[in-house]
Amino acid sequence: MKILLAEDDARLRRNIVHILKKEFHNVTEAENGQEALDHTLTEKYDLVILDWMMPYISGIQVCQQLRSTGFNGSILMLTAKDDTEDIIKGLDSGADDYIIKPFKIEELLARVRALLRRKDKVIEQVIQIDQLQLYVDSRVILYNNEILDLTKNEFLLLEYLFINKGRVLTREQICIYIWGYDYDVSNNSLDVLVKLVRKKIDDSQSKSRIQNVRGIGYKLREG
Numbered sequence: 001m002k003i004l005l006a007e008d009d010a011r012l013r014r015n016i017v018h019i020l021k022k023e024f025h026n027v028t029e030a031e032n033g034q035e036a037l038d039h040t041l042t043e044k045y046d047l048v049i050l051d052w053m054m055p056y057i058s059g060i061q062v063c064q065q066l067r068s069t070g071f072n073g074s075i076l077m078l079t080a081k082d083d084t085e086d087i088i089k090g091l092d093s094g095a096d097d098y099i100i101k102p103f104k105i106e107e108l109l110a111r112v113r114a115l116l117r118r119k120d121k122v123i124e125q126v127i128q129i130d131q132l133q134l135y136v137d138s139r140v141i142l143y144n145n146e147i148l149d150l151t152k153n154e155f156l157l158l159e160y161l162f163i164n165k166g167r168v169l170t171r172e173q174i175c176i177y178i179w180g181y182d183y184d185v186s187n188n189s190l191d192v193l194v195k196l197v198r199k200k201i202d203d204s205q206s207k208s209r210i211q212n213v214r215g216i217g218y219k220l221r222e223g
Contacts, residue, residue, distance in 0.1 A: 001025050001026070001046040001047060001116055002025070002026045002028070002043065002044065002045045002046050002047075003020055003025050003026065003027045003028070003045060003046065003047045003048070003049065003112075004027075004028045004030065004036060004039055004040065004043070004045045004047070004048045004049070005017060005020070005027055005028070005029055005030065005049045006029075006030040006031075006032070006033060006035070006036035006048070006049065006050050006051060006054060006059065006062065007030075007031070007049070007051040007054075007078065008031050008032055008051060008053075008054045008055055009051070010031070011181075012181065013029060013031070015105070015176060015181040016049070016105070016108065016181075017029055018173075018176075019105050019108075019109065019176070019177065020109075020112070022160075022163070022164060022173070022177075023109065023112075023163065024163075028043065028045070031054075031055075032054050032055040032056045032057070033050075033054045033055070033056050033057025033058055033059065033061060033062045034056040034057050036048070036050065036054075036057075036062050037057065037062055037065060037066075040066060040071065044073075045073050046073050046074065046116060047073055047074045047075075047076065047112065047115055047116060048062075048063075048066065048071075048073060048074070048075050048076070049075075049076045049078060049112075050062055050063060050075060050076070050077055050078065050095075051077075051078045051079075052077055052078065052079035052080070052081060052090065053079075053080070059077055059078070059079075060077075060089065060090060060093050063075050063077070063090070063093045063094045063095050064093045064094060066094065067093070067094035074096045074097075074115040074116065074118065075094060075095045075096050076095065076096065076097050076098065076099065076111060076112065076115060077090045077095045077097070077098040077099070078098075078099055078101060078103075079098055079099075079100060079101065080100065080101045081100075082100050096115055096118070097111055097114070097115060099111055102180075102182065103180075104179070104180040105176060105177055105180055105181060106156055106177065106178070106180075110139075113136075127162050127163065127165065129162070129165060129209070129220060129222055130209070130222075131143055131144045132158075132162075132201060132209070133145075134158070134159060134162040134163075136163070139155070139159070141155065141158055141159070141162075143200070143201055148200055148201070149200075150197075150200070151196075153178050153179075153193055154193065154196060154197050154200070156177060156178045157174065157178060157193055157194065157197055158197060158201075160173075160174060160177045160178070161210065161218065161219065161220040162220060164219075164220075165219075165220045165222060166219070166220075166222060167219060168213045168216055168217060168218075168219045169217045169218060169219060170216055170217040171190055171216075171217045171218075172217075173217065174190060174217060174218065175189075175190055178190075178193070194210055194212075194218060197210065198210055207221065208221070209221050
């Protein structure tokens with residue numbers, strides 16, 4: 001899907017773009033409201049993600065202008081405003097959904113998936129590796145046709161490895177996906193989490209499905 005992200009916080013913008021691209025989306029960046037509007041004049045987007053407070057033109061103003069010109073894609077607002085009146089104002093301006101800062105990347109991704117599903121209903125994607133199956137939209141993982149009993153973070157680890165199967169993911173990429181871009185966890189938290197997941201998906205007769213790539217991170221082993 002084609003996504004336009006308008007966010008003036010450079011660090012947050014880079015992290016969101018990085019994660020969205022890992023989900024195989026085509027992402028365009030804008031650092032202010034005017035730049036976002038300029039992009040929409042030359043490109044069509046399935047989803048526009050707008051920060052509420054931006055230089056030159058606010059996210060609310062961008063949203064209103066897009067709707068007034070007939071934009072029928074989805075619009076997601078990023079905002080630090082959590083008052084009911086502000087939320088109503090954002091939705092009434094034409095936004096389909098909103099997410100309150102600070103947020104975790106996985107929450108953002110869930111809302112993005114939901115908005116894109118509303119726009120274009122498709123058959124659910126299933127990713128299979130040996131006896132493991134990830135149902136992308138339902139967000140469940142089956143092992144030997146039985147649903148795995150996973151904690152939230154265990155699921156996020158496996159989900160991220162699944163959607164990037166065959167790729168080596170750095171420790172930082174995985175930690176951002178699980179704990180958010182401002183994560184603050186101990187150095188061995190990821191290793192402990194990997195160990196717990198391995199106990200649920202590995203058997204004693206084969207190598208672990210989660211491969212440790214020394215000095216870099218992890219990848220999901222195929223075959």
